[in-house]
Amino acid sequence: MTADDRPERYAYLGPRGTFTEAALLTLPGAAEAEHLPLATVPAVLDALRREEADTAVVALENSVEGSVPTTLDELATGEPLNIVGEIHLPVSFALLVRPGTGLADIKTVASHPIAQPQCRRWLLDNVPDAEWRAATSNAEAAQHVADGHYDAALAGSFAASRYGLSVLAEDIHDVADAVTRFVVLHRPCPPPAPTGMDKTTIVAFIGEDHPGALLEILTEFSVRGINLTLIQSRPTGAGLGSYLFWLDFEGHVADARVAEALMGLRRVCADVRFVGSYPRADQVRPAIRRGTHDKDFTEAATWLTSIRTGRP
Amino acid sequence: MTADDRPERYAYLGPRGTFTEAALLTLPGAAEAEHLPLATVPAVLDALRREEADTAVVALENSVEGSVPTTLDELATGEPLNIVGEIHLPVSFALLVRPGTGLADIKTVASHPIAQPQCRRWLLDNVPDAEWRAATSNAEAAQHVADGHYDAALAGSFAASRYGLSVLAEDIHDVADAVTRFVVLHRPCPPPAPTGMDKTTIVAFIGEDHPGALLEILTEFSVRGINLTLIQSRPTGAGLGSYLFWLDFEGHVADARVAEALMGLRRVCADVRFVGSYPRADQVRPAIRRGTHDKDFTEAATWLTSIRTGRP
Amino acid sequence: MTADDRPERYAYLGPRGTFTEAALLTLPGAAEAEHLPLATVPAVLDALRREEADTAVVALENSVEGSVPTTLDELATGEPLNIVGEIHLPVSFALLVRPGTGLADIKTVASHPIAQPQCRRWLLDNVPDAEWRAATSNAEAAQHVADGHYDAALAGSFAASRYGLSVLAEDIHDVADAVTRFVVLHRPCPPPAPTGMDKTTIVAFIGEDHPGALLEILTEFSVRGINLTLIQSRPTGAGLGSYLFWLDFEGHVADARVAEALMGLRRVCADVRFVGSYPRADQVRPAIRRGTHDKDFTEAATWLTSIRTGRP
Amino acid sequence: MTADDRPERYAYLGPRGTFTEAALLTLPGAAEAEHLPLATVPAVLDALRREEADTAVVALENSVEGSVPTTLDELATGEPLNIVGEIHLPVSFALLVRPGTGLADIKTVASHPIAQPQCRRWLLDNVPDAEWRAATSNAEAAQHVADGHYDAALAGSFAASRYGLSVLAEDIHDVADAVTRFVVLHRPCPPPAPTGMDKTTIVAFIGEDHPGALLEILTEFSVRGINLTLIQSRPTGAGLGSYLFWLDFEGHVADARVAEALMGLRRVCADVRFVGSYPRADQVRPAIRRGTHDKDFTEAATWLTSIRTGRP
DSSP states (O other), X not given: OOTTSOOOEEEEEOXXXXXXXXXXXTSTTGGGSEEEEESSHHHHXXXXXXXXXXXXXXXXXXXXXXXXXXXXXXXXXXXXXXXEEEEEEEOOEEEEEOTTOOGGGXXXXXXXXXXXXXXXXXXXXXXXXXXXXXOSSHHHHHHHHHTTSSSEEEEOTTHHHHHTOEEEEEEEOSSTTOEEXXXXXXXXXXXXXXXXSEEEEXXXXXXXXXXXXXXXXXXXXXXXXXXXXXXXXXXXXXXXXXXXXXXXXXXXXXXXXXXXXXXXXXXXXXXXXXXXXXXXXXXXXXXXOTTOSHHHHHHHHHHHHHHHTTOO | OOTTSOXXXXXXXXXXXXXXXXHHTTSTTGGGSEEEEESSHHHHHHHHHTTSOSEEEEEEESOSXXXXXXXXXXXXXXXXXEEEEEEEEEOOEEEEEOTTOOGGGOOEEEEOTTHHHHTHHHHHHHOTTOEEEEOSSHHHHHHHHHTTSSSEEEEOTTHHHHHTOEEEEEXXXXXXXXXXXXXXXXXXXXXXXXXXXXXXXEEEEXXXXXXXXXXXXXXHHHTTTOOEEEEEEEEOSSSTTOEEEEEEEESOTTSHHHHHHHHHHHHHSSEEEEEEEEEOTTOOOOOOOTTOSHHHHHHHHHHHHHHHTTOO | OOTTSOOOEXXXXXXXXXXXXXXXXXXXXXXXXXXXXXXXXXXXXXXXXXXXXXXXEEEEESOSSSOHHHHHHHHHHSSOOEEEEEEEEEOOEEEEXXXXXXGGGOOXXXXXXXXXXXXXXXXXXXXXXXXXXXXXXXXXXXXXXXXXSSSEEEEOTTHHHHHTOEEXXXXXXXXXXXXXXXXXXXXXXXXXXXXXXXXXXXXXXESSOOTTHHHHHHHHHHTTTOOEEEEEEEEOSSSTTOEEEEEEEESOTTSHHHHHHHHHHHHHSSEEEEEEEEEOTTOOOOOOOTTOSHHHHHXXXXXXXXXXXXXX | OOXXXXXXXXXXXXXXXXXXXXXXXXXXXXXXXXXEEESSHHHHHHHHHTTSOXXXXXXXXXXXXXXXXXXXXHHHHSSOOXXXXXXXXXXXXXXXXXXXXXXXXXXXXXXXXXXXXXXXXXXXXXXXXXXXXXXXXXXXXXXXXXXXXXXXXXXXXXXXXXXXXXXXXXXXXXXXXXXEEEEEEESSOOOOOOOSSEEEXXXXXXXXXXXXXXXXXXXXXXXXXXXXXXXEEEEOSSSTTOEEEEEEEESOTTSHHHHHHHHHHHHHSSEEEEEEEEEOTTOOOOOOOTTOSHHHHHHHHHHHHHHHTTOO
């Protein structure tokens, strides 16, 4: 519930029955909330920006639906939004068919284009003669199977009941332990309180393409003992040699070591966008290097005052 | 022509009429070669691996068709292939319709899911009420328009004649100067001769997730004055904290500074895969830092011999 | 004059007539002050510590008298004192003799042991058969010549009148442009106000001998664009692998970039001793790197507050 | 014995009875060799250069006799010589007196100026009223005591018998565990064979005073996992901002990691002088970082050949 007793509104990549919907249903209270399944990632983010939704959920890494580069580029250069949480969902497909269909009956298998390579070996081994067909989402593929256009769909097993389909095979994935990472977004807001197991996302813009620019950026982290968990370079579209780096790293903007690193980046980069500090989905507690705890920063500041005033 | 007078065979992401086809047609002799349009990036690469094709062309960055993460992951961890060239193609769409269709008649616009966000603003301004529909490729979208399923397709203007369609609008793209980068692939082979304007691609694998691993990698480059042009981190799928970095950088494996950096990476990384050295599409000649020309390496080696033998 | 109308008391390496005395006479008001020439550097520093002097002047680099390692070690590990100024004096000797002595009469030349190698070539060329004799200071050497023990002394030309000697040759030095650097010391006090052309001295202690400890220290400077002007490693005497680094660098502890670097060192080193911030003798104004001016630190701190509070 | 049956000739800082003599007597065969005690460090080195000696022994660090800066500067910029070995000698003085003298009789104590601060506290505690007098060497101080000029000398206990003196106190030193480091020098020659416990000395010259020059130098070491054991910056005398760095580090020029680092320095510095690779006096075996053994370099070179030729 929101302050005015209106149910919370969640925008996400639809239609109903996608992995993104499955991800958002892991959030407390999301089952009772109002759902806005939308057709594209930009449409989801715009609904949040225009205050038609209170929260948005989109895939960020290793997605089986939606475009990860689109998410990165929208959050990096579109009207600002903040990440306030992340969700990890195992990558695992079901083969959905109309009741009564057997493996031998399958001539066509539909899915989002990104699902296909993640199940390729399974398809080759189990339905070697079936042709693959693209759909806008795995849920749309399921709809097409229900409509009789295709024989089978690769989708989450949770989509079966919604479309009146049967699960012919489950837990399909070529790579073990793969997960998709989703992010939970709000309009710009104070970050959630630190938990000691947090991650921070920023986007650093390089004005000119000088050798060593990336090394300079990474040194701002390493000199404060901060471990990166994701780095992606992207052209900004503002001409040759103009790059941005999407950077995820351990720690919270409330931590002294993170704060000093962010200020350092702010000073050396053409621009820095803060995208969010939020609890880690994997609840890994980072090792904090000697000399980089908050108390070390406080002690050093006290010492600095003493030498500046000549009272050591 | 190949050695046995058989025409060169090119595998690429089909169907006919894609941007990938337009990219490969920029290669000398490609127009007369045999074309193998295939349905997915993995299928294209497998055709090359199985010697059903001599050359493959796939999108690597900022693609409007096919999945860039798929290309990266296949080249990073699949059976090895070598990049021997790259092609830059401006990102620019045409709106293809059946002859006689006007803007006011358009209720549905089809395209590959990645094309939609790149034309979003244009669509909002020009056909605000049209609904967008996904297709496996822009060429397939054109086919669906020709078949009467949809009213318009976003595709390359070169696709119009192939599908008997008209170009209602051209040069559609929300971001100016965007290009898609395609790579030309062979089975493992000696790299093409250096041109002085070359790029090299490698994949570096980090065995354990230690803070500073990436800094260690970048230092191997910076200490030899080598400028990176692309960096992407990806989980390897081999468990938590096991990462790979896709790295594009200036120079050729035949250059002494590149050779020493590669050997350094080989020594400090869990593994390094050499993906290729090839001429840059943008023909930019890199600035070579003081002390990193081949002659500087030769002079230093001569000096080392003199001090090792006591004849300075 | 001091607060209680007592003349300022200056301790320095004596006896009267040394280069150190010449250096302190360049300080405003020093000619009218009370002079305490003492026999050793430790004696000079102890006089200041025991409040028998208000100011001490000792040689730090490239000295022609006194022991530079002794000065470093005393300031690094003895009871703390602060550098509040520095003085550069050209290295240039005179050959002092009793009136009437000619070059051909000279059988013995006395000097401090450190003066001898700085005049070696001149001695070989001009008095090749003379034997060299050690003295505790060049001034003592002059005294021995006045007493008739030796025939000539290498000393400052200013020492001639004090000992009743003649200057037989001037401007003697084997290396052109050499200078000796002296430091002006007070008991611990607030540093002199920044001038924009300042230097800071610290001593950094490494607790354990880990590879990369020095690199870690230097990175704290380089990441804030601070240029080192002197670095000396010294064993601390506290056992194998326990080192200290004497570090002089550009800037003043009142500068934001220096303050952050000092706090960084404080956090990563076993210990840091602040020795002083003081105007540079050479009045060189340092180049301040993009992003490291005080206003850049202030702007970054404002930005940090905005993102921490969600008001970007 | 030398090749022509002539006894080996050792030049060192004399006179007889110095610590330097004690150091050279620890070398095998040195007792039977011909000794050339000379008055200054430059005289010792010149004797070797002019082939009047086969080997020279001089103090380099924490010396109690002779000038360490002189040794560094001579080896850095004088006519080249090579370090082929090093000797560590504990810093420990004896108080030498004429037979029959007691502590209460001592009015004057003579020594080299560098010995005085190392025994200052002992002198204050035991002969508080004695005045200190400078001598060119501790051995000369002993001679002056024998001659009756002074009452006591600080020198090595080994000097007592040579000058007919008694040892009134032994093992005098203010700092525990201090050692003096001496180096054994030859004219330029192939370095001694590696022992696995070696040290290398070089001098790196910086042409222009650019911020980060030292960091650049240290990175050449750290990127190959090489640990520094001594670093001293010195002005070269060739004008403002022209520096040299004296660098001692672990490893031998025959080691691949040292060879590559030296070639890297050669490429980035204005000049590099190789001073020597030699067995460590402390026989510490360095930890060799993962990826920096000789076999890692060999394996990486083999891999480079395979990728250059397309045969992975």
